[in-house]
Amino acid sequence: MTPYADLPPELLREITDAGLDPEALYADIERALAEDLPGGAVDATSAATISADARGRADFAAREPGVVAGLGVAAMVFAQVMGESVQITDRVPDGTRVGPGDVVMRVAGPTRGLLTAERTALNYASHLSGVATGTAHWVDALEGTTAKVLDTRKTLPGWRALQKYAVRCGGGVNHRFSLSDMAMVKDNHVIAAGGVVPALEALRSAFPGLPVEVEVTDLDQLRELLDAGCQRILLDNMSTETMAEAVRINAGRAVLEASGGLTLERAREVGETGVDYISVGALTHSVKVFDLGMDLVDEADPRVAEQDGALT
CATH class of the missing domain: 3.20.20.70 (Aldolase class I)
Incomplete structure (x- = not known):
């Protein structure tokens, strides 16, 4: 059994169709996660401030205009951290041109897992979106x-x-x-x-x-x-x-x-x-990183329901 066999099959197909090796990418993500959790350590901040059974939702949003890339890789990071307990929705296709405030992906799952995976996921998506955005400037020119x-x-x-x-x-x-x-x-x-x-x-x-x-x-x-x-x-x-x-x-x-x-x-x-x-x-x-952010959503905020309705 391959080490990535438990990841969503549609995500694996997307990674393969993009010309990427899922096994190599899985190993790269494991090494990246280990930089934050060496030797099987825990995310001390999340473990101390968030209950183990808490679930949350977070929005990935663009802070500037550009072209997104690497959202599938970011999704793979969350899947490796949280397994089947993660839900990823509203993800725009890589190569999409976006503007400030545009939600490009939503992730739901154990809150501890969301925050543990956040930086690694953003590192991939922000850097790759920076490459895509810089390339698009040349294409436009x-x-x-x-x-x-x-x-x-x-x-x-x-x-x-x-x-x-x-x-x-x-x-x-x-x-x-x-x-x-x-x-x-x-x-x-x-x-x-x-x-x-x-x-x-x-x-x-x-x-x-x-x-x-x-x-x-x-x-x-x-x-x-x-x-x-x-x-x-x-x-x-x-x-x-x-x-x-x-x-x-x-x-x-x-x-x-x-x-x-x-x-x-x-x-x-x-x-x-x-x-x-x-x-x-x-x-x-000489990549200028693209400004992507991940924000936890307060489900009790009435504005959240209003925004969700606008996106459906």
């Missing part, structure tokens, strides 16, 4: 151009699958996941191989059929690679004018990716050069 925003391998160790999932939630596109599913020839490889074409030919010989992208820093290297039939070329740290000229020289022969020194303010002008992709390491390495 590129609207009307043919360029798409790409992520990179500049991800937090152990978080690559989650961060790349959040990029997709924000409307971005994933680049390679590892060093083996696509070859990328960077400047150091070019120096070691003796040029962009020798590096390309070495890869074709060693790994026939493997997709290859080669980085260039000037238009002469671009021309060399086009003559050699390179199908994907990265334009590194080029001015907007040079990228536009690269697109003209390329004439649709290779996929062109812009990278290096790019800012959100510059995104549209780069997209309008006609490049196919813009890769942005900041999507994952």
Whole structure:
């Protein structure tokens, strides 16, 4: 029996459909929970202030506008802490654009469990929503151009699958996941191989059929690679004018990716050069956390019933 077999099957299907490994995610969440409860310790504050049989409900709500992601992961945290005693309702799909005050998920169960799981659940959802929101800013800036925003391998160790999932939630596109599913020839490889074409030919010989992208820093290297039939070329740290000229020289022969020194303010002008992709390491390495909060609901407050009626 797998360690996560007791989790809701619909949640497991959602995790799998998102391209995530439920067994690996379960183990990651266990490690995250252990940071708060080392060696099987208890949540001292909740244990002292809340009776063991108390049940409660909490709302996850956005404090700012953005795109949510990782709510399924947060739900998995609550399920691991409280098992079948937890109820999760009104969860909006990952990738939904929300505004301040929007309730994105409701969780009910033992009150101690809700508060024990709160921070870990928020850590996942807030970070991943931050990635999705940041990605959506780039997607919005590129609207009307043919360029798409790409992520990179500049991800937090152990978080690559989650961060790349959040990029997709924000409307971005994933680049390679590892060093083996696509070859990328960077400047150091070019120096070691003796040029962009020798590096390309070495890869074709060693790994026939493997997709290859080669980085260039000037238009002469671009021309060399086009003559050699390179199908994907990265334009590194080029001015907007040079990228536009690269697109003209390329004439649709290779996929062109812009990278290096790019800012959100510059995104549209780069997209309008006609490049196919813009890769942005900041999507994952410089994340601004999205402000999500979890608030216990006072069921005796008449305003709660009124709000519940408005949501049904």
